[in-house]
Amino acid sequence: MSSHVAQQEPPSTRKGRATRDRIVEAAAGLMYRHGVAGTSTPAVRDAAGVSSSQIYHYFADKDDLTKAVIAFQAGAILSHQEPLLAKLDSLEALSSWRDVVVEAARQQHGAGGCPLGTLSAELSDSSPWARDALARSFTAWSDAIRGGLAAMIDNGTLRPGTDADGLALALLAAVQGGLILAQAHHDTAALEAILDTVIARIRDHDAKFA
Amino acid sequence: MSSHVAQQEPPSTRKGRATRDRIVEAAAGLMYRHGVAGTSTPAVRDAAGVSSSQIYHYFADKDDLTKAVIAFQAGAILSHQEPLLAKLDSLEALSSWRDVVVEAARQQHGAGGCPLGTLSAELSDSSPWARDALARSFTAWSDAIRGGLAAMIDNGTLRPGTDADGLALALLAAVQGGLILAQAHHDTAALEAILDTVIARIRDHDAKFA
Numbered sequence: 001m002s003s004h005v006a007q008q009e010p011p012s013t014r015k016g017r018a019t020r021d022r023i024v025e026a027a028a029g030l031m032y033r034h035g036v037a038g039t040s041t042p043a044v045r046d047a048a049g050v051s052s053s054q055i056y057h058y059f060a061d062k063d064d065l066t067k068a069v070i071a072f073q074a075g076a077i078l079s080h081q082e083p084l085l086a087k088l089d090s091l092e093a094l095s096s097w098r099d100v101v102v103e104a105a106r107q108q109h110g111a112g113g114c115p116l117g118t119l120s121a122e123l124s125d126s127s128p129w130a131r132d133a134l135a136r137s138f139t140a141w142s143d144a145i146r147g148g149l150a151a152m153i154d155n156g157t158l159r160p161g162t163d164a165d166g167l168a169l170a171l172l173a174a175v176q177g178g179l180i181l182a183q184a185h186h187d188t189a190a191l192e193a194i195l196d197t198v199i200a201r202i203r204d205h206d207a208k209f210a
Numbered sequence: 211m212s213s214h215v216a217q218q219e220p221p222s223t224r225k226g227r228a229t230r231d232r233i234v235e236a237a238a239g240l241m242y243r244h245g246v247a248g249t250s251t252p253a254v255r256d257a258a259g260v261s262s263s264q265i266y267h268y269f270a271d272k273d274d275l276t277k278a279v280i281a282f283q284a285g286a287i288l289s290h291q292e293p294l295l296a297k298l299d300s301l302e303a304l305s306s307w308r309d310v311v312v313e314a315a316r317q318q319h320g321a322g323g324c325p326l327g328t329l330s331a332e333l334s335d336s337s338p339w340a341r342d343a344l345a346r347s348f349t350a351w352s353d354a355i356r357g358g359l360a361a362m363i364d365n366g367t368l369r370p371g372t373d374a375d376g377l378a379l380a381l382l383a384a385v386q387g388g389l390i391l392a393q394a395h396h397d398t399a400a401l402e403a404i405l406d407t408v409i410a411r412i413r414d415h416d417a418k419f420a
Binding site: 033034035037038111112113117118120121122124125126131134135138139142166167169170172173174175176177178180181183184185186189190191193194196197198200201204 | 243244245247248321322323327328330331332334335336341344345348349352376377379380382383384385386387388390391393394395396399400401403404406407408410411414
């Protein structure tokens with residue numbers, strides 16, 4: 001893969017944007033299920049219902065399409081996670097967030113894993129540009145978690161001096177590791193165990209028990 | 211991939227075993243760096259310094275070789291982890307284990323990830339036999355961790371009633387999630403944060419503070 005990806009200009013028409021979006025969404029689904037290496041241009045073409053020349057029109061190469069898929073998956077996760085995390089103003093809200101994460105995994109019987117974690121496991125060692133994009137996506141996610149924890153410190157739920165940075169990294173690592181094991185075991189026991197362990201640790205900082 | 215893998219008979223001669231081992235080790239290295247889908251038979255042949263016909267002699271197909279790679283990686287990790295975990299008889303030993311895990315990741319600047327986690331992210335959704343083998347490997351690993359925690363309950367370090375099962379799953383998920391983020395960020399901050407959070411929670415069960 002090239003170390004520098006020539007990003008195409010975004011389409012200027014609504015129809016062009018819709019076609020490009022359809023290609024990215026189809027590629028994202030295939031790469032999620034079969035990996036990037038296991039996803040061919042003909043498979044994307046068939047899944048998106050477009051021609052190969054349309055794919056080549058919107059994307060310089062497979063790296064360019066993969067970059068768009070990373071942005072798509074990061075956008076999907078953050079647009080789901082950020083509103084939840086923006087409402088983290090109590091330990092009950094933290095438990096509700098935990099339940100949403102566990103329930104999403106349970107509905108798939110643990111299968112699938114995190115789209116960003118799966119892409120990172122495949123691409124981070126071989127593609128510096130992919131690793132960079134994935135690292136920035138993970139940082140945006142842990143920043144959103146940290147924002148929720150910081151709000152809980154500000155409103156007096158958690159004690160001043162609670163390590164929001166470290167606990168936010170720990171919660172994101174908990175989601176990633178829990179989903180890896182959910183995918184292998186087809187159950188959510190490890191995901192629940194690690195989230196509950198980190199949340200129990202956060203509860204140790206409950207300001208009411210200072 | 212086939213759902214059922216015809217496992218070849220193990221080689222009966224020392225030379226045969228050495229050749230088979232060389233093929234598995236070469237394939238494991240390539241699959242770790244490039245993924246299973248990104249590893250071709252010619253690449254394995256060249257890396258192992260064997261002929262294609264030797265590969266076909268020892269392995270029925272790529273699934274059969276991949277199955278041997280999973281067993282190889284699980285064996286490598288467990289033969290490293292189990293002796294460390296068998297010596298878990300104190301909170302200091304737990305901290306030493308944590309330091310070994312972090313130091314291994316730090317030496318690679320976070321790159322690489324866990325060989326089993328990486329294989330699971332790629333294979334678990336598409337290959338039931340791979341998922342089964344990986345789940346059994348993860349179970350053997352969490353069993354070894356649980357054994358260490360159980361020994362710490364038995365020798366009075368941790369309070370009776372400490373949830374060794376849940377904490378063992380949590381520690382393994384911590385390793386997996388921490389390594390995913392180490393791979394993307396090229397640093398061990400998240401790995402350290404999640405391991406330290408789980409270990410702090412385990413210290414809450416210190417029998418001296420019952």
